[in-house]
Structure formats: structure tokens, C-alpha cells
Amino acid sequence: MNDSINGTTHFSTFDLELSLLEGESSLKHRKIAAHLQGCAQCRDAMAELKRLHSEFETSVLPRALLNARSEQPTTNSGLSLLPRTFGSRPTPWHLHPAVWAPALASAAAIVLALGLGSRDTGPTQPAADLQAKGDAQLSTYIHEGGTTRQLPSTGVGARAGDEVRFVLTTTSSRTRYLLLISVESTGKTNVYWPPSGERNSAIRAPGRFEVPGSIVLDDAPGPERVFALLSSLPLETAVVETALAALARNGTDAIRATEVLDLTPTGGSLTEQHSVLLKHGSGARHPE
Amino acid sequence: MEAFDDRLAQLYQRYGGAIYARCYCILNNKAAAEDATQETFLRVHRHLERAPDTEDALRWIYRIATNYCLNEIRNQMSRSGAVETISLLSQDLEPENQLLDRDLGRRLVAVAPEPMGVAAWLHLVDGMDQAEVAKVLGVSRRTVVSYVSTFVRNAQKFITRSVA
Numbered sequence: 001m002n003d004s005i006n007g008t009t010h011f012s013t014f015d016l017e018l019s020l021l022e023g024e025s026s027l028k029h030r031k032i033a034a035h036l037q038g039c040a041q042c043r044d045a046m047a048e049l050k051r052l053h054s055e056f057e058t059s060v061l062p063r064a065l066l067n068a069r070s071e072q073p074t075t076n077s078g079l080s081l082l083p084r085t086f087g088s089r090p091t092p093w094h095l096h097p098a099v100w101a102p103a104l105a106s107a108a109a110i111v112l113a114l115g116l117g118s119r120d121t122g123p124t125q126p127a128a129d130l131q132a133k134g135d136a137q138l139s140t141y142i143h144e145g146g147t148t149r150q151l152p153s154t155g156v157g158a159r160a161g162d163e164v165r166f167v168l169t170t171t172s173s174r175t176r177y178l179l180l181i182s183v184e185s186t187g188k189t190n191v192y193w194p195p196s197g198e199r200n201s202a203i204r205a206p207g208r209f210e211v212p213g214s215i216v217l218d219d220a221p222g223p224e225r226v227f228a229l230l231s232s233l234p235l236e237t238a239v240v241e242t243a244l245a246a247l248a249r250n251g252t253d254a255i256r257a258t259e260v261l262d263l264t265p266t267g268g269s270l271t272e273q274h275s276v277l278l279k280h281g282s283g284a285r286h287p288e
Numbered sequence: 289m290e291a292f293d294d295r296l297a298q299l300y301q302r303y304g305g306a307i308y309a310r311c312y313c314i315l316n317n318k319a320a321a322e323d324a325t326q327e328t329f330l331r332v333h334r335h336l337e338r339a340p341d342t343e344d345a346l347r348w349i350y351r352i353a354t355n356y357c358l359n360e361i362r363n364q365m366s367r368s369g370a371v372e373t374i375s376l377l378s379q380d381l382e383p384e385n386q387l388l389d390r391d392l393g394r395r396l397v398a399v400a401p402e403p404m405g406v407a408a409w410l411h412l413v414d415g416m417d418q419a420e421v422a423k424v425l426g427v428s429r430r431t432v433v434s435y436v437s438t439f440v441r442n443a444q445k446f447i448t449r450s451v452a
Contacts, residue, residue, distance in 0.1 A: 012416040013313060014350065014424070017306045021346065052309035060308055060322050161363060212330055216363060 011035060016046050020053065135171040138228045138274035140164060143214065151276060160219035164278065166192065166211040168203065168228055176271065178203045179229040180211055181240055182278075185222030185255060187248035189241050190215075192226070217278065223255045224278045233269040296333050303346055304329070307353050314357035314409070324360060328353040347424045354406050354424075362398040396443045403427075407435035408443075 011019075011032055019032045036043045140151040143163040151164075166180060180193035193211045203209045227244075229235060243261050247254055259275050307328050312321035331352050332339065340348050397405040397413075403425065410416045410424060411432070418436070422429040 010415050012410075012420065013310075013414045014347075014410075014416050014420060017309070017346065017350075021302070021306065048313075049309050052312050053305040055318070056305040056308040056325075060325065061304065213327065 010039065010042050011045075013045060013049065016042070016049055019046075020049060136176075136228070136230055136272055136274065137169045138276060139167045139169065140226070140276045140278075141167070151278075160217055162217050163214040164217060165214045166226070166228070168209045168211070170203075170207065170209070170230075176203060176230045176232065177234050178209070179231070179235050179237065179240060180226065181229070181237070181244065182224050182226040183244035183248050183255060184220060184224045185248065185252045186220065187245055189244050190224075191237060222252050222279075225255050225258065226276050226278060227261055228274045229261070229263070229270060230272040231269045232271055235263075235269065239263070295339065296329070296336060299332060299339065299345060299349065300329055303349055306346060307349055310350060310353045311357050313414075314354065315360065320360065324353065324357050328356055331356065344423075351406070351424050351426075354409065355402065358397055358402070358405055358409060361395075396439075396446065399446065400439055400442065404435045404439050407432050408439035411436050412440075 015028065016032065019026070019029045022029055032042075032046075036046060141148050141164070142151055143165070144159065144161070168178060170176070178193055180191070182190045182192065184190070192215060225247075227240075229240065240261070240263065243263055247258055247261065256277060260273060261275075263270050263273075304325065308321055308325045311324035311328070312318065315321050315324060328349065332349055338348075339345055397409050400408060407421055407425060410421045411418060416424070418429050418432045421432045421436075425432065
């Protein structure tokens with residue numbers, strides 16, 4: 001409890017949450033229930049929490065489950081089952097709790113819901129101008145001001161704060177590993193996929209792989225080139241970073257012009273690569 | 289991997305509603321809260337091996353959600369002209385009174401360094417006591433006291449400067 005505000009004593013929202021989670025039999029719940037009898041402020045706070053829990057169960061969760069049913073995962077990998085949060089919101093979908101409640105009993109169903117709970121209706125068309133040799137296709141989308149649009153690989157001005165997402169579409173079923181990495185004009189490299197580790201990780205194929213989450217552009221000036229590297233074996237990130245550092249040393253023009261990275265040291269496991277140019281800055285967002 | 293996914297599923301099933309409520313309370317927007325909930329569990333997934341058990345799990349996820357939401361506010365402010373919005377605030381210079389206002393709290397927290405801002409939010413806006421804030425943040429109570437008092441002091445200066 002916090003008695004530092006206004007000299008009165010109230011339960012924190014965290015305490016109220018714990019009380020809801022622990023159920024009526026818990027000591028905390030009983031203590032809070034007694035307090036609520038005489039405290040309108042905490043009573044209101046508890047009512048609001050209950051409303052939000054209800055909203056989650058009747059609106060947020062069913063939407064995720066609906067999406068889980070409409071798409072079938074091809075892998076059990078948790079990393080491929082992460083939530084999608086980018087893009088415009090579809091028409092709200094309200095499903096009666098009785099319909100989806102049985103699914104809650106299955107933990108697997110919840111994982112499925114998490115992974116495929118996409119409310120993303122934006123990026124659905126492939127980027128014709130991003131095709132490189134091979135069967136994969138990298139598409140880049142930018143989200144700003146409530147709208148989502150696709151970027152051409154030739155580069156586009158983007159503002160600090162804009163969110164960028166990447167989608168890789170493959171038609172071949174062979175196992176491949178993806179490393180999504182970028183280099184900025186300062187020589188700084190950023191690994192966007194996999195989220196951690198020194199090597200890239202396998203992606204499901206064939207299909208559409210949305211790199212989880214979005215990157216938010218900072219206000220660093222100059223170009224940033226993002227490479228999607230597909231390989232038959234995991235690539236050592238350090239090897240790629242060395243190649244990117246060499247590229248950055250050749251200056252911003254080299255970053256702008258280099259669509260294919262020289263990765264001879266990877267020993268031939270690299271099977272395909274794609275790239276897109278992002279141009280940071282606060283100015284116009286038109287291609288240079 | 290299956291056990292890994294099961295663990296994530298259990299956490300989502302048990303705490304999804306609480307985290308959604310948490311995000312909504314900070315962001316005050318249904319769509320943003322929904323996004324933030326998903327982003328929070330994305331982060332939970334990334335660090336699942338660190339997830340504690342029982343009551344501590346909620347504290348841990350709560351902290352992730354709080355960090356995410358406050359960063360979101362910070363990013364929004366940064367995109368929209370940042371701290372200029374401070375001039376729109378109430379003219380009441382009593383910081384304790386000011387901080388009771390959630391909107392003001394949001395704005396002030398957004399311009400505070402991360403651990404200090406989060407501590408201030410948990411204590412001053414959520415009403416968590418300092419010991420509980422210390423548990424959530426994984427720091428000592430003394431550190432929380434320091435964070436909050438520094439935050440209040442800086443907030444007062446910030447407001448004074450903005451009004452002037």
C-alpha cells in the first residue's frame with residue numbers, strides 16, 4: 001500500500017492485479033475486498049481493471065485466436081510465432097467468449113494465438129522491384145502517421161521515428177537461414193534478425209516470414225543499407241560485420257551503390273542476398 | 289522448444305489481461321495497449337529463460353511492459369516536437385499535486401532518464417510503495433527513494449522553467 005500520496009492509504013494497481021489473479025481465497029484479496037468497502041478511489045480503480053481484463057478477453061484475445069485459426073503455422077519454433085503489431089487494424093471482431101474459451105485450455109493454442117495474432121492488414125502485396133536472383137523476396141514497409149506503405153529498394157527518405165518492418169517471402173521449401181543486418185554511414189551495424197546470438201537462424205519455408213517487431217529510425221543522418229542474407233548453413237555474424245565495416249569505410253556513396261555484399265569468406269554457404277536502402281533524416285521522404 | 293512455448297503460453301494465459309490493463313493505464317489508448325501487450329510478450333519470449341516463477345513473474349513482465357510503454361510515450365513526444373508540450377501543463381507548481389495527474393505524469397516521465405522515470409511512475413502514478421517498486425525494478429529501496437526524490441526535484445525545476 002502507498003500512503004505517500006495525499007496522506008491517504010490506497011492499494012497500488014499492482015496490488016489490485018495480484019488480488020484479481022490470486023482469487024477470492026487469498027489473504028490479499030480479502031484484505032483488499034475489505035478496503036474497497038470504504039474506499040471509492042480503490043473501488044473505481046478495481047472496476048477499471050476488471051473492465052480492462054474483460055476487454056482483453058472479449059476483444060484482444062479472440063482476435064488473436066481468430067487469426068490463429070485463419071493461418072496455420074508450419075513450425076513449432078517460438079521465434080516464428082511471435083506477435084505482429086504493425087500495420088492498420090482490421091475491422092474489430094467480436095466473438096462470444098463461449099466460442100473461444102475452450103481454446104484457452106490449450107497452452108498450444110495460446111502460443112498459436114500469440115504468434116499469429118496479426119492485426120496487420122497492410123503489407124500483403126509483394127515488392128516487385130525488390131526481386132534479386134533466387135526465389136526469395138524482401139519487402140520493406142514503413143509506418144508513419146497511421147498509414148503503412150511499401151518502400152522501393154532504391155531507397156527513400158525516412159524521418160526519425162518512422163517504423164520500418166521487413167517481410168521475406170520464399171517459394172522454395174529448402175531450409176535456409178536468414179541474417180538481416182544493416183550498416184550505417186558511421187560504420188555502425190545493426191542485426192535485425194535473429195534477435196540475439198552470433199549466428200543466423202533458420203526460417204520456415206516456403207512462406208511469408210515477417211521479421212518480428214519494427215525498427216524505429218533514429219535521427220542519424222546518411223544512408224543505412226539493410227541486407228537480407230540467406231544461407232544453407234548458419235552464417236557467423238562477425239564475418240558479415242567485418243564485410244559491412246569494410247563497405248562503410250568506402251564512404252556513403254559505396255553504401256548507396258552496393259546492393260550485393262562480398263561474402264567470399266562465408267565459404268559458399270550464402271545462397272541469396274537482397275538489400276534495401278534507407279535514408280535517414282528529417283527532411284522530405286521522397287527518393288533521392 | 290515445446291516446453292519453451294508452453295511456458296510462454298502459460299504466462300500469456302495467466303498475465304495477458306493484467307499486462308493489457310497495465311499498458312492501457314499508461315498509454316490510455318486501446319489500440320496502443322493491444323500493440324504494447326504483444327510487444328511486451330515478444331520481449332518476454334526473447335528472455336524467457338530469465339522469467340521467474342509465481343508472483344515474481346508478474347512483477348517481471350510488469351516491468352517489461354512499463355518500460356515499453358514509457359518508451360513509447362517518449363518516442364511519441366520525440367516525434368511530435370518533444371518537450372514543447374510541457375508548456376501546455378497546468379500552472380500548479382506543487383509537484384506532488386501535479387504528479388497525481390496522469391497526463392502530466394506521462395509527460396514528465398517521458399523526459400526523465402529511464403530507471404528514474406519508471407520508478408517515479410510506479411510510485412507516484414501507480415501508487416506502489418517504495419519496497420514494491422524496489423522489487424519490481426530489482427534495486428534497493430534506497431535507490432528507489434533516490435530515484436523518486438530526484439525525479440520530483442527535477443520535475444519541479446522542469447515545470448518552473450517551462451512556466452517561466
